[in-house]
Amino acid sequence: MSFVRHYPLNQITPADYNPRKITNDSFNQLKESLKRFGIVKPLILNERGVIIAGHQRLKAMKAIDMQESPAMVLSEVSLHDEIRFNLFHNSVETNVSIVFVNGLEDQDEGYHWVDPNRIHVVNNKNPSITYEICRVWGSVIVNDKGQVIANADYAVACKQLKEPLLVYKMNSNQIETLEKYLHSNYGSYHYDELKIPSYNQLHCQMHRLTARKKKNHSSTYEQYVLPILQRNHRLIDFGSGECAYIKKLVEQGYKAYGYEPYYRKKGSWIIDMKRVIKMIKAIEWSIEQKGLFDVVVLDGVLNSVVHLDFERWVMTACNSLLRKDGTFITGTRNLKSIKTNNKKKRLNRVRQIQFLDSNNFSGIFRDGIWTLQHFHDHTSLKRLCKRYFNQVEIFGAKSGANVYAVCKSPKLLPLNEYQEALNEEFNMVYPGGYRHNKHQRIVELIQKFAKERG
CATH class of the missing domain: 3.90.1530 (Conserved hypothetical protein from pyrococcus furiosus pfu- 392566-001, ParB domain)
Structure with a gap:
């Protein structure tokens, strides 16, 4: 690391990963501060002159025709550590x-x-x-x-x-x-500019029911799904990851179906498209034969959506899949526990510290890509579920790791909302912009039964 008192601004390049935005009022205040006091905090750069921290200051300096700035230059810093530094610096x-x-x-x-x-x-x-x-x-x-x-x-x-x-x-x-x-607030986290594709979220999938310790069990399943599941129930797990619980239930003789649009081939990050389409066809056949489902599970999916539209689509899809007298169960990460974690003296993992934007999304850079996590507390989860179900019960400790909802009596939503959500959820975008286009029949069936359900 070195300190350069007069680093030319025209040799500095902004990083394309900076997730912060600044309002016009705050930007004007920042320019006023620079005019009045000069540069009391140096920019932080990598050895190629790419800015790691101080993006808003750099913009303000250029706006008032400054030509140079004090700078700390970090050497031999990986992209992962640059992004990590950027997030922590702003915290x-x-x-x-x-x-x-x-x-x-x-x-x-x-x-x-x-x-x-x-x-x-x-x-x-x-x-x-x-x-x-x-x-x-x-x-x-x-x-x-x-x-x-x-x-x-x-x-x-x-x-x-x-x-x-x-x-x-x-x-x-x-x-x-x-x-x-x-x-003053010279920028807030805003992850939209990163344009994170939904398929990046396959890196967030949990490894359930492995040979390791009980911590790999799903608290949503163990506490809320399995205790109410009956032999005559038909269950669908929407966003089922590696389908560990679905495989276990099927082995035990239950009528259980999984849908994971980003199901991975074993031991790799490659999406198994044949398996995805096979899941869709199995669900399609089941609906055609027996109608909608008795139990719809959404386990850990709400904290893996990449924007609020996806949250709306996945909740609409779950509403549409549920029988009139069925039960919808969801579990997701608790916002209150995140705020508690950030106050602890020591944390086991870097990712336990979250960098929240105004919608409670937090960006994580891992395996060379950006992923997002989304958080709810008891109040926001209840508010969300009330849009789609008439009966909503919220569970989980106020500052516990997860918050849960058990819902009944699905509301009838406008048909155009069903069509939009189901088209998105059953025909997701894959790397390279690919869509499999094998969704038309299942979308028609679900819409038909949801409309008949009322």
Whole structure:
């Protein structure tokens, strides 16, 4: 890592993965801050000049005709770590920890490198973020008393790593005015620009009922599906992943059907299109012979949709598949548990820290691609289910890992909504824009029975 005081802006390239957007008002405020105080936080770049953190500042600098900027240049950083850094950097823009830097009293205003022994952590209030940023870098702003007033979490990380810290010292009489700008929202997470295709979500599929420990069991099935399932019931698992529970139920003699549009060939990430079409034909035959289903299961699918349209389509499809006296059961990740995780001192996995946008989507970069997770709490899940079912019961601890809904009495939705949703769900887009177009008959049948159901 190196610090360049005068890096030409015309040699800097924005990253195409940055998931944040800024409002016009916030952008104007950012430009005003730069005019008034200069660049008190350097840009962070990789060695090719691609910006890792500071996209909005770069735009603002160019907008007011600045030509150069201080920059921290990171060497030998993988794309995965760049994206990870970008997400964490934008999570530590707040200043919740209390940290002082000793020995700056005689230093002039501006940038200085500080030995980690001079960092005094009074209170580490953001431990999960601090723990995870210990492999990435940033800078802090301090007043003339040595108190860190911006990005204290970086100072904590440098103290723990025993690495030098880059600080920008400012006079205290300027700090009060600066803090007004520092506390403004200069961008929020917005994943639409990443245009994440739905088939990326196959990387989110759970490995159920493996030889490993009980944690691979589905709490949705174990607590809510299996206890009510009867031998005469016909069940469909919509978005069944590897179909582990469906295979088990069929072996036990139950009439169970799975539909997974991104069913993978064993041991690979290749989608098994023949198996997908075979699932559709089996469901089609079952509906033609026996009508709609007694039990519809949606396990972990709501937290794997890539946008709200998909959530609407999958819920509409589940509504359309359910008999009038049937039961719909869904389980999904609990938003409250995510907020609890972010306060923990230590987390087992990086992915446990989530970076939420305004619709409670969180982006994760893994296996070289972006995926999304979507979260609900008890209130939002009940509100969602009430759009599609007359009777809705919500279960699960308020801050537990998952929240569940058991619903009855499906509402009759407009036929054009059924047609749109079923066409999307049973004829998904695959890599290269491919669609199998084997969905027409099943869509007609489901619409027919849903209309007759009323």
